Amino acid sequence: MAHAHESNLKRIWIVFGILSVITIVEVYLGIIKPDILNFPLKAFEPTFFGSIGNALLSPIIFTSPLNFLFIVLTLIKAYYIAWAFMHLEGEKKWFRRAAVWTATFLICYLVSLLLIEGDYLNSTLGPLVKW
Amino acid sequence: MEANIAVPSEEKNTWNGGGKRPFGASYGKMMMWFFIVSDAITFSGFLAAYGLTRFKFIDSWPIADEVFTHVPFFHGSYPMIYVAFMTFVLIASSVTMVLAVDAGHQMNKKKVTFYMFLTIIGGLIFVGSQAWEWNTFINGSYGSVKTTDGKLLQFVTGDGLNDEGEMKFHQVALSDFVLGERTDGRVQHKKQNGLWFVEESTISPYSIDQIINAYNSNPNIFVKSELVNAEKKEKVVLSREEGAAQLAKTDLVVEGANLEVNEYGNTIFANFFFFITGFHGFHVLSGIIINIIIFFNVILGTYERKGHYEMVEKVGLYWHFVDLVWVFVFTFFYLV
Numbered sequence: 001m002a003h004a005h006e007s008n009l010k011r012i013w014i015v016f017g018i019l020s021v022i023t024i025v026e027v028y029l030g031i032i033k034p035d036i037l038n039f040p041l042k043a044f045e046p047t048f049f050g051s052i053g054n055a056l057l058s059p060i061i062f063t064s065p066l067n068f069l070f071i072v073l074t075l076i077k078a079y080y081i082a083w084a085f086m087h088l089e090g091e092k093k094w095f096r097r098a099a100v101w102t103a104t105f106l107i108c109y110l111v112s113l114l115l116i117e118g119d120y121l122n123s124t125l126g127p128l129v130k131w
Numbered sequence: 132m133e134a135n136i137a138v139p140s141e142e143k144n145t146w147n148g149g150g151k152r153p154f155g156a157s158y159g160k161m162m163m164w165f166f167i168v169s170d171a172i173t174f175s176g177f178l179a180a181y182g183l184t185r186f187k188f189i190d191s192w193p194i195a196d197e198v199f200t201h202v203p204f205f206h207g208s209y210p211m212i213y214v215a216f217m218t219f220v221l222i223a224s225s226v227t228m229v230l231a232v233d234a235g236h237q238m239n240k241k242k243v244t245f246y247m248f249l250t251i252i253g254g255l256i257f258v259g260s261q262a263w264e265w266n267t268f269i270n271g272s273y274g275s276v277k278t279t280d281g282k283l284l285q286f287v288t289g290d291g292l293n294d295e296g297e298m299k300f301h302q303v304a305l306s307d308f309v310l311g312e313r314t315d316g317r318v319q320h321k322k323q324n325g326l327w328f329v330e331e332s333t334i335s336p337y338s339i340d341q342i343i344n345a346y347n348s349n350p351n352i353f354v355k356s357e358l359v360n361a362e363k364k365e366k367v368v369l370s371r372e373e374g375a376a377q378l379a380k381t382d383l384v385v386e387g388a389n390l391e392v393n394e395y396g397n398t399i400f401a402n403f404f405f406f407i408t409g410f411h412g413f414h415v416l417s418g419i420i421i422n423i424i425i426f427f428n429v430i431l432g433t434y435e436r437k438g439h440y441e442m443v444e445k446v447g448l449y450w451h452f453v454d455l456v457w458v459f460v461f462t463f464f465y466l467v
Contacts, residue, residue, distance in 0.1 A: 095154035118186025
């Protein structure tokens with residue numbers, strides 16, 4: 001409540017501008033789907049360094065650069081909504097972390113397991129799920 | 132000892148944690164944040180389940196751009212436009228909400244009332260848009276057929292060759308190329324023409340035989356499979372012969388979408404659409420109702436008497452959270 005009586009109008013409109021621009025960029029890319037971004041990345045050959053590279057880059061190489069860009073832009077939007085609109089930037093550091101870290105770690109854990117599992121289902125159920 | 136005993140309080144602040152403010156946040160605000168964290172994890176559970184299913188059916192998942200193409204009052208195919216409009220409405224209503232909170236900090240009742248009102252209007256526009264989106268999705272626009280082994284086939288027509296010498300296609304509705312009445316004499320089972328306690332829902336105006344005949348007599352109609360070409364990120368269009376072979380296996384005409392079957396692709400795609408956007412829409416609806424309650428409290432001067440507008444801040448947190456969730460639903464349902 002340190003900011004109780006000062007106005008944040010300027011900050012609000014700047015954040016609104018940022019969110020709008022990001023949304024417009026997302027929609028534009030979503031409609032035209034430029035060929036230079038929209039292709040599946042291939043994993044490296046599973047040599048020693050290739051496997052290390054695959055492990056490190058796995059969030060990137062199993063999607064197209066376009067989809068990866070969409071996810072990054074979404075996280076930027078989420079950051080601005082949470083920090084500026086929900087006013088996390090004005091809360092005490094450890095209160096903010098109690099909310100943000102809890103959610104972030106649990107969500108990353110859940111998403112990793114479920115996506116790996118989904119890939120496994122696709123390969124192991126074979127003809128039942130493939131076209 | 133004192134810490135373990137509930138001390139009866141004569142004061143009126145029983146509901147705000149006895150005036151204690153851990154981390155400088157009031158009791159109510161802190162609990163709103165913890166609720167939001169748990170709700171965020173619930174939503175991410177749904178979206179992660181969507182991801183799992185999509186990875187499971189990775190080679191046949193519907194392409195969102197081909198499903199959500201409609202804009203009210205306009206004909207033709209405009210992927211993304213309408214849902215972008217909905218996203219923008221929600222972001223704008225988030226802004227008016229944060230302006231209301233800001234006005235509350237300055238104890239400006241008139242401004243809080245005005246911005247709360249705009250927020251509610253924005254929420255109503257969003258829910259209305261979502262209702263329209265659901266209606267379009269449920270009614271469907273093209274129709275397709277389903278084979279006995281559960282594959283879905285749509286129909287496209289060739290538009291000629293592009294610069295690289297590849298055929299370009301666009302989807303056609305059954306009503307565009309299937310003519311006449313059902314040829315098999317099948318009628319809808321109503322109470323008066325069969326068992327009085329059995330009824331069936333509306334049946335398709337087309338029979339399978341009729342569709343196959345129309346396909347055979349129309350050389351510019353092709354069958355679009357569910358299979359995705361991973362390089363081009365497009366659905367594979369079958370040749371005339373392959374299409375005829377697949378059509379021979381069909382036994383169901385599908386128009387629109389319900390929880391059992393839909394014309395867009397995998398059954399579970401529509402189920403996730405209904406479930407995730409429905410759950411989000413329910414959050415928006417409850418947010419609107421809470422906003423309306425607070426709006427009237429503001430008008431009645433409740434917070435003016437209380438000395439602060441923190442309640443507006445707390446419902447604001449919930450409203451921003453609804454926006455935050457939509458940002459992710461938008462990405463994972465419509466963009467990626």
